Structure formats: C-alpha cells, structure tokens
Amino acid sequence: MARVRKVLGRPWGIGLVLVAVAAAGFGLYWFQPWKLWQDRTVDEALPAAQVTPGPAEKEQAAGTTPSVAPSSPAGPRTLAGGELISHEHATSGTVKLVRLDDGSHVVRLENLDTSNGPDLRVWLTDAPVKEGRAGWHVFDDGAHISLGKLKGNKGSQNYTVPADADLSRYSSVSIWCDRFDVSFGAAALVASGL
Template sequence: MARVRKLLGRPLGIGVLVVAVAVAGFGLYWFQPWKLWQDQTVEEALPAAQVTPGPAEEEQSTTPGAAEAEPSEAPSSPAGPQTLASGELISHEHATSGTVKLVRLDDGSHVVRLENLDTSNGPDLRVWLTDAPVKEGQAGWHVFDDGEYVSLGKLKGNKGSQNYAIPDNVDPSRYTSVSIWCDRFDVSFGAAELGRA
C-alpha cells in the first residue's frame, strides 16, 4: 500500500511543480514587477518650426550677383508652436506629476506634449487623449475607457519630456483630458484635464 502511494505521489508532485512554475512564469510576464524599479527617462525637444524661404529670399538665391543686393522684404518668420490647452497631471493608481500640453505645430499638425513627467514604470503604458472628466482618487482610475479616446502610442519613458503626434484625422478639440493608461490592467496611472489656453 505504501508503495502505491509513493508511485501516485511522485507524478502528482511533479504535476504540481510544473503548474506552480507555469503560474509563476505567467505572473511575472503579466505583472512585470521589475519595472517598478526601472526608470526610463526620455527627453525630447518640442518639434521645431521649419523655416521656409520667403519670395525675396528665393529670388535672391537664384539671381546672379544677388549677394550684393539688398532683400526687398524681411525674411518670413514662422509663427512657431502654439499651446492650445494645458493641464497638470494628478495621481491615480501610481504617483504621477508633470504638465500636459496640446500644441499646434507650425505645419498645422498637433502633438500632446508631456513635460517633466514623473510616474511609475509599468506594463503596456499608453498615452490616451480622451473626452472623460478627470476625477481625483479611485473614482478616476477607470473612467477613461468609458467614452471616446485615442491612443497616441506607448509611453516612451516614465520620466522626462516627450511628444506624441495626434493623427491628422483626429479633431483634438473634441477631447478634454490626457491619461497615462495601463492597457493591461485598464487603469489610469495619472491624468490631466486640458484647460483651453
């Protein structure tokens, strides 16, 4: 009888060990706890305006002997990036701080800019432009996927200043907030209400 129990116990023990290793492996993959201790800093400048030559400059550069000629008008200067809306990030599931800006670039395109971002790292973090209200505390953790939102891509780094292009077919005036969204667990790490400039 003891021999039968020993034979049955060995495969059962191996089976339990295999299941435990598989569960631990899945848990590590899913939660990626090591990211809580790994910071990734990304520092991007705001995209610069492209300087295009004005009609007088084009004429000057193609006319022989134009080096001595005085330009008839001042070179055209770009208007530069314009901040349309901005807000301060508040903490949700993780301590989060920094400034969010909705910026129209000189070429008419738009970006969401995160400045001085400081949040936790985590699995599958995204930057979302949303129409949801920003609420303090746990009431605000899960609201951003309730309405309309546009994912602007994966968070480039959990610290620093970064730019996220808004697709040309998206009207940024329809959205009122930005969330650092953990897509794996459907929770906001932090968010900012966009107050119009």
C-alpha cells in the same frame, strides 16, 4: 527533504510543480514587478518650427533680388494644457496640446514623473478627469485615441496626434495602463489664453 522527494516521486507531484512554475512565470510576465525599480528617462525637445521661404527669399535664392533676412517662423503654439494628477500611481508633470508650425499637433508631456509599468500608453480622451479612485477607470468609457506607448516614465516627450483627429472632441490626457485598464495619472486640457 525526504517529504519533497516523496511528493515529486508521484505523478501528481510533478504536475503540481509544473503548474507552480507556469503560474510563477505567467505572474512575472503579466505584472513585471522589476519595473517598479527601473526608470526610463526620455528628454525630447519640442519639434522645431520650420522656416518656410517667402516670395522674397525665393527671389533671393534665384539671384534676382538683394539679400533679405528669412521670414521668422510662427513657431509652436500651445492650444491647451493642464497638470497631471495621480491615479493608480503617483504621477506629476504638465501636459500640453501644441500646434506646430506646419499645422500638425502633438501632445507634449513635460517633467513627467510616474511609475514604470507594463503596457503604458498615452491617451487623448473625452473623459473628465476625476480625483482619487473615481478617476482610475473612466478613460476607456468614451472616445479615446492612443498616441502610442509611453516612451519613458520620466522626462519630457512628444506624441503625434493623428491628422484626422477632431480635437474639439477631446478634453483630457491619460497615462493609461492597457494591461490592467487603469489610469496611472491624467490631466484635463484647459484652453490656453494665447
């Protein structure tokens, strides 16, 4: 204890303590180790199809025709999908590229289970999905679209694809850690037979 007082009594000792405290604070902010023990579960339903009234329903609403059942919506359609594989962290679940009834698109993560981490994003990319360490860093090498922050590290979630995105350019989805430039997990998008 006397030795600690002796070090702190010197000007360089106080500087050393301040540097150590600043380094510890930065390390906690940057790595956020508490997230390894915290899970966030988000369970969203697939956006529902909207019923668009046809001519018969419009006439019925105007009171000019007898009662007619509304047209059934086309509903969401899965265009492509795949299973998530693990990269930097154990990751599992299913990814689907879904066209909604209104023509918009979402990337849907179903039964996602991965580690929580700092600054996780959902990326739609043109990179091939590779097993093991070879696949950890490939997703920022080519074209990619960030669909936003990962809502939760567990559950089922929807991410809106920008309307102007050329979906023919993208072949995979990555759970990307933007802070450390590494994929937690990824899935190749294989065209659906529907």
